[in-house]
Amino acid sequence: MKFREIITCLAVASLIILGSCTPQPCYQITNATVKADFFQTGTGKSLIADSVTLFGIGMDTSRIYSQATGLHVINIPLNPSSDSSSFYLKINNITDTVTFYYSSYTHLVSKECGYTYYFILTRPVKHDKVLPDYNTINAVISTVNEENVRIFY
Amino acid sequence: MKKTYAYSISLLLLLIPAFLKGQDTIPVPMNIKVAGDIFGPLYSIYDNKNRTLEGFISVDIDTGKSVVLEGGYLSYEYRQNNFYYDYLSHGAFIQAGIDFNLLKPGTALGKYYAGIGLRYGLSIFTQQVPSFSGVNYFGTYTGSVSSKSFTAHFLEICPGIRTELFSHFEIGWSIRLRFLVHSGTGNDMKAIYVPGFGNATKVFSPGINYYLLISIPYKK
Numbered sequence: 001m002k003f004r005e006i007i008t009c010l011a012v013a014s015l016i017i018l019g020s021c022t023p024q025p026c027y028q029i030t031n032a033t034v035k036a037d038f039f040q041t042g043t044g045k046s047l048i049a050d051s052v053t054l055f056g057i058g059m060d061t062s063r064i065y066s067q068a069t070g071l072h073v074i075n076i077p078l079n080p081s082s083d084s085s086s087f088y089l090k091i092n093n094i095t096d097t098v099t100f101y102y103s104s105y106t107h108l109v110s111k112e113c114g115y116t117y118y119f120i121l122t123r124p125v126k127h128d129k130v131l132p133d134y135n136t137i138n139a140v141i142s143t144v145n146e147e148n149v150r151i152f153y
Numbered sequence: 154m155k156k157t158y159a160y161s162i163s164l165l166l167l168l169i170p171a172f173l174k175g176q177d178t179i180p181v182p183m184n185i186k187v188a189g190d191i192f193g194p195l196y197s198i199y200d201n202k203n204r205t206l207e208g209f210i211s212v213d214i215d216t217g218k219s220v221v222l223e224g225g226y227l228s229y230e231y232r233q234n235n236f237y238y239d240y241l242s243h244g245a246f247i248q249a250g251i252d253f254n255l256l257k258p259g260t261a262l263g264k265y266y267a268g269i270g271l272r273y274g275l276s277i278f279t280q281q282v283p284s285f286s287g288v289n290y291f292g293t294y295t296g297s298v299s300s301k302s303f304t305a306h307f308l309e310i311c312p313g314i315r316t317e318l319f320s321h322f323e324i325g326w327s328i329r330l331r332f333l334v335h336s337g338t339g340n341d342m343k344a345i346y347v348p349g350f351g352n353a354t355k356v357f358s359p360g361i362n363y364y365l366l367i368s369i370p371y372k373k
Contacts, residue, residue, distance in 0.1 A: 026235065030287060056290065056291065062290070077290040079291040080289075081291065085291075105341060106285075107341045107342075108341065108343050108354070109236075111231075111233070111354050112236070114233050114238040115296065115298075116287055118341065
């Protein structure tokens with residue numbers, strides 16, 4: 001093998017290695033949320049809410065949804081520094097206070113996006129009113145787009 | 154009948170030189186080679202948070218094949234500033250396999266190698282996340298993951314070339330194409346860096362080694 005060919009091979013190899021070492025941006029979702037879908041009580045049909053308002057108790061100046069329209073699923077964040085999180089929820093004209101109880105554990109999203117917390121719902125969702133009603137489908141709360149809770153109203 | 158015998162014998166006589174040519178033997182020494190990688194130490198000058206020491210011993214089992222045992226130690230530190238976290242990993246690794254020299258014995262002469270190696274690798278390492286933080290609806294959250302040991306397994310294909318520079322002294326390089334079989338860490342705490350393998354958040358990890366070798370002939 002000639003010297004020139006060796007240099008060429010080395011250059012190609014270097015490109016492969018350098019390419020693999022270049023920092024990449026984060027394109028992934030980094031926060032796990034409860035994915036809650038809306039359903040009609042009795043029929044069990046999927047619903048689209050006319051208006052949704054959601055915020056953490058004591059955090060009404062920082063609203064997650066404020067009279068949002070056309071939603072059939074909402075994403076509810078959980079507080080990693082606590083083992084429960086409570087929210088004010090208003091679907092159309094129905095209001096409720098809802099509390100999630102959970103344990104948390106660390107999860108690597110990716111090298112680029114770093115670490116986050118995943119959660120496991122440890123108790124049924126606590127709510128003040130008979131309706132809406134809440135049914136836990138998947139207790140593992142992650143960044144994956146999977147249904148966790150069904151809200152019947 | 155006599156003619157048939159005559160033709161047969163003539164044909165055999167014609168073939169004899171071909172057999173004799175095939176039986177010509179060029180003395181090719183069988184070697185034990187001891188090698189040290191210089192790419193890792195040189196790379197650590199550029200990135201002093203990534204320190205590697207590794208090398209291998211190979212023994213020729215015939216003119217085209219060698220059994221290889223590699224080993225090394227790696228210490229890796231990484232800090233991500235955009236999505237803040239610190240990560241530490243260190244540990245030892247061994248790899249065992251075979252190198253196939255694709256050069257003909259008459260060309261290789263026990264001094265030249267252009268071939269491909271296959272390896273099985275085992276890495277015993279410890280990883281730790283001293284701190285991480287993120288932001289969500291409730292504000293900034295922080296955390297850490299304490300030090301814990303794991304065992305990872307991987308397979309490797311390593312094409313490369315080597316050549317004798319002086320008597321009994323060789324240089325060469327190989328590209329390392331590694332495939333993770335099992336990281337041992339589970340899905341939630343995937344290893345960012347496994348010693349001997351590399352970035353273990355992905356199944357495939359490429360690398361390169363540049364070797365200085367001492368060749369000790371043990372048989373001709």
